[in-house]
Amino acid sequence: MKLSKYLFISVFMFSLAGCSLFGGEEEVVQVSPSPAVNNQFSIPQVWRNSTSGNTQIYSLLGPINYDNVVYAASRSGQVKAIDLTSGNTLWDVNLSQSSFFSSKTALFSGGVSADDKYVYVGSERAVVYALDRSNGKVVWEKAAKGEVLARPVSTDDKLIVHTANGMLQAFDRNTGDELWDVLLEVPLLTLRGNSTPTIAHGAAIFGDDNGRVNAYYVNDGEMIWQQRISNPTGSTEIAKLNDVDSTPVVEGSLVYAIGYNGYVAALDLSNGQVVWRKQLGSTHSFVVDSQELFVVDQDDNIQAVSKDGGSVLWTQSALSHRQLTDPVIYQDNIVVGDFEGYLYWLNKENGEVVAKTQVSSSGLISRPLVVDNKIVVQAKNGDIYAFTKN
Numbered sequence: 001m002k003l004s005k006y007l008f009i010s011v012f013m014f015s016l017a018g019c020s021l022f023g024g025e026e027e028v029v030q031v032s033p034s035p036a037v038n039n040q041f042s043i044p045q046v047w048r049n050s051t052s053g054n055t056q057i058y059s060l061l062g063p064i065n066y067d068n069v070v071y072a073a074s075r076s077g078q079v080k081a082i083d084l085t086s087g088n089t090l091w092d093v094n095l096s097q098s099s100f101f102s103s104k105t106a107l108f109s110g111g112v113s114a115d116d117k118y119v120y121v122g123s124e125r126a127v128v129y130a131l132d133r134s135n136g137k138v139v140w141e142k143a144a145k146g147e148v149l150a151r152p153v154s155t156d157d158k159l160i161v162h163t164a165n166g167m168l169q170a171f172d173r174n175t176g177d178e179l180w181d182v183l184l185e186v187p188l189l190t191l192r193g194n195s196t197p198t199i200a201h202g203a204a205i206f207g208d209d210n211g212r213v214n215a216y217y218v219n220d221g222e223m224i225w226q227q228r229i230s231n232p233t234g235s236t237e238i239a240k241l242n243d244v245d246s247t248p249v250v251e252g253s254l255v256y257a258i259g260y261n262g263y264v265a266a267l268d269l270s271n272g273q274v275v276w277r278k279q280l281g282s283t284h285s286f287v288v289d290s291q292e293l294f295v296v297d298q299d300d301n302i303q304a305v306s307k308d309g310g311s312v313l314w315t316q317s318a319l320s321h322r323q324l325t326d327p328v329i330y331q332d333n334i335v336v337g338d339f340e341g342y343l344y345w346l347n348k349e350n351g352e353v354v355a356k357t358q359v360s361s362s363g364l365i366s367r368p369l370v371v372d373n374k375i376v377v378q379a380k381n382g383d384i385y386a387f388t389k390n
Helices: 005-012
Strands: 002-004 045-050 064-066 069-073 078-083 089-094 108-114 118-123 127-132 138-143 153-155 158-162 167-172 178-183 190-192 198-200 203-207 212-217 223-228 249-251 254-258 263-268 274-279 292-296 302-306 312-316 328-330 333-337 342-347 353-358 369-371 374-378 383-387
Touching: 064 108, 064 369, 069 108, 078 118, 127 158, 153 198, 198 249, 212 254, 328 369
Parallel strands: 002 190
Antiparallel strands: 045 383, 064 069, 069 078, 078 089, 108 118, 118 127, 127 138, 153 158, 158 167, 167 178, 198 203, 203 212, 212 223, 249 254, 254 263, 263 274, 292 302, 302 312, 328 333, 333 342, 342 353, 369 374, 374 383
């Protein structure tokens, strides 16, 4: 059973007295109002494009960039290539199956990825598509062994796919033929989301729904190591959730990862042994610079964590419980979006909120994209915006 992360926030964290679904004491959480901000710089919109969004559906679909082209998809099946500079549409295809008598949407969910040849996207219908990057033509479509909730990742001539039922699959990126698969155990109750693998030194490194970080050889699917960074605790099923849905970050000889109800940890890349860990839980992927990890925790506090030992350098709590996006670094700022469609800029040195703008009242869920001097965001209603900073 997969619980949507934001369904979890909305239903369980805002449960009213006497209405708990899992028993025990109820917790009523106050959503912080969007803070008033005296912008320290302007945030002009550079361009706007759109896909067919759905504001009622939880979806982490977000844009990706390759060679100054932005690729974006909608849940229904639309895939677009957009010129990064002008925002003009280069090609636009629709992979939903419609006829005079019926309409079957693609249910894209796994996010978009791209390499030098193809654009990839996965779906809740357990289908993976590879499109020609130059024109959007479908090169192949293949059945995966489960819902594809994480971005497919290409490496060499392989495409690595992590599915909701715990499968890690490798496909030939040119033909779609399956090369190998690995099945990982999945608990009965998990958050709806999966870790996108990070490829490093011939290994796919990713989190699973049992609180572990895993490393598998890309060539043949053999396991290199597993390391637990989140342990089930507490008396309720919710308290026992310990998914590692974030995308690990590899730098040098270390792997950084974070789990829900768990820890942020630095692991030895060669064997998975814990170098250091700090109790700090999150469903979000995080971002790093030369000295710090910037984490949105499971209460939507933003924290700067030292890469040398895990000490917390600063915490920004003004956006707590605002259902933030994954953070990104844009120049000297940390940028996040929220459920009301605001985009916030934080000073990277101290966490101060230094600017904000409302992008779309439909809300923001997916991680912003930073490329060149632009930040590109896709709203829940499918609109895609590019901003800069002056």
